[in-house]
Amino acid sequence: MSDTTAVQRFYRFHALIYDKTRWMILHQRRAAVQRLALRGDADVLEIGCGTGLNFRYLMEWLDPIRGRLTGLDFSGDMLRVAERRCRSAGWNNVSLVEADATCMSLGRQFDAVLFGYSLTMIPDWRAALRSAAEHLRPGGRLAVLDFGGFEGWGPLGPVMRAWLRANHVETVQPYAEALRELLPDTTVHPWLGGYCFTALARKEM
Template sequence: MTAAHGELMDRVYRTQRHIYDLTRKYYLLGRDGLIAELAPPRGGSVLEIGCGTGRNLVAVGKAWPEAQLFGVDISDAMLATARTSLGRAGIDAKLARGDACDFDPQALFGRATFDRVFISYTLSMIPDWKAALVHAARCVAPGRRLEIVDFGQQDRLPRVWRRTLFGWLAQFHVAPRAELAPMIAGLAREMGSAGHCRSLYRGYAIRGGIARG
């Protein structure tokens, strides 16, 4: 899947990446709240899976300047933009190309686990998103956390809104995951860890995570 999906993402975002952050800031809601709540330990490691343009890593670097930052993405085009964005902001981060479902953090970054792992509006773009979520949890160090934000099911918003949004997102190969909340809860139980999940903005977004035991 790596090559095919990576090529697809490069095609979709080869030009979109230049205006991605400007346009997405109005509807990728909940990202900044997640970053504000990351609270990595002093000098701790933070990995973003699906780092895209680097927008979130720049925000993490500003909010938590002592953190060690890492990012992985399947799109070479997005990674090129991320490197430019981070360099312009003067923030150091190690970036690498990899498939969210099976990248090897030890090979890419020289470490197997991280103090904080987060996924922001990425699971809705990954075909095998369940495998990506399981893999992300494995990248969390014992006693540390995985945090997630993504599109919800718009359940407390007008039906016409849901149809319009979902139809528009489909043009970018984005599909909000109806099973995300139960998947987080089930994975937390399997790991013997504590999970959390809540709806944001009347179901527009879902915010969840796992604190690894």
């Protein structure tokens, strides 16, 4: 990778404290994975997998031999933590790929794709969504779990949005609408007054 972005620099330090701190702010992981309704033999891609905090929820559905998980991230620092997690859990069906989600080319299509709190950190998120849809097989499912716009938070809404923006997270973009343009069979569920949302899309056969 030729260029080091601000987000990659951000995660050089945050990789060290990510697992100890994010349980406070990143919620609804199991619910988002559940929406994918994975088969045991599914071939799954998580885009922006970070340290692999969603892996245990995906592994609840995947057969350890027939199911496959690919975790993709452009931060080598985050992937090193994910690699340690997989080694200590004995997950031999996980492959980790260091690549940029906006221009990835993995050479195959997946049964399911997950963005877990990663889409809102990608400036060219439309390119990432397009690429994700291209990597999804016909009939496959794509789930996005991410921060919402805090619409029900009254005066705290702008504070939360500004705090997240200072941490490279842009909440005020039409993520679900753009996903629906790409994959019309998309349903969206907001949580906790817009704290976060899940969007589930199914690619036409």
